[in-house]
Amino acid sequence: AQSVTQLGSHVSVSEGALVLLRCNYSSSVPPYLFWYVQYPNQGLQLLLKYTSAATLVKGINGFEAEFKKSETSFHLTKPSAHMSDAAEYFCAVSDTGRRALTFGSGTRLQVQP
Amino acid sequence: SQTIHQWPATLVQPVGSPLSLECTVEGTSNPNLYWYRQAAGRGLQLLFYSVGIGQISSEVPQNLSASRPQDRQFILSSKKLLLSDSGFYLCAWILTGGPGANVLTFGAGSRLTVL
Numbered sequence: 001a002q003s004v005t006q007l008g009s010h011v012s013v014s015e016g017a018l019v020l021l022r023c024n025y026s027s028s029v030p031p032y033l034f035w036y037v038q039y040p041n042q043g044l045q046l047l048l049k050y051t052s053a054a055t056l057v058k059g060i061n062g063f064e065a066e067f068k069k070s071e072t073s074f075h076l077t078k079p080s081a082h083m084s085d086a087a088e089y090f091c092a093v094s095d096t097g098r099r100a101l102t103f104g105s106g107t108r109l110q111v112q113p
Numbered sequence: 114s115q116t117i118h119q120w121p122a123t124l125v126q127p128v129g130s131p132l133s134l135e136c137t138v139e140g141t142s143n144p145n146l147y148w149y150r151q152a153a154g155r156g157l158q159l160l161f162y163s164v165g166i167g168q169i170s171s172e173v174p175q176n177l178s179a180s181r182p183q184d185r186q187f188i189l190s191s192k193k194l195l196l197s198d199s200g201f202y203l204c205a206w207i208l209t210g211g212p213g214a215n216v217l218t219f220g221a222g223s224r225l226t227v228l
Contacts, residue, residue: 034216034217036219041201041222041224042221042222043203043219043220043221043222044157044203044217044219045219046216046217046218049215049216051215090156090157092217094215099145099162099164099207099215100145100147100159100162100207100217101217102159103149103156103157104156105155105156106155106156
């Protein structure tokens, strides 16, 4: 079965600093991987997805993620944090058997002024 | 364009009362539909998914049930709510082909508080 692990339930950065949110996956088949963002009391919005094309994936709002098969990782980065980036971020892996996604436990990003 | 609607947005119910959350999708046909629950401080747990009318797969044994009476309608129900049913319920759909395949699109969610 596929699974993802997000390291760090809370991450705090200063405005303008690098954002790094970690995600490691486990999958017996080549995975599709996703990052979603959730603002308070809202649904989840897709940031970016990896579907076996380029290993460096660019998403919305200046975020990007790099698929590293050797490390089974799909970490999310942004060069310069903005106050509006404060939200909860979820990494997810596709479950081809159910055509669903399996989500990590989430990382809450705080951006300090 | 495709849109997904969930209602009610917020619900406060006493223990033992029934529940009905509804989700409808517009702009697509024969989507796969999903109910996820997000409990406080936790990730998302898949509760049910459906690949077609009347076809429901349950992921975890619980106090809830789901139904899909129409192609683009997905309903989450309970006959008697428990305190542990409190949470944020998210409906989602997925395309089964094309460039958007495998991408879950979520509704705005329904926040349920059981007292």
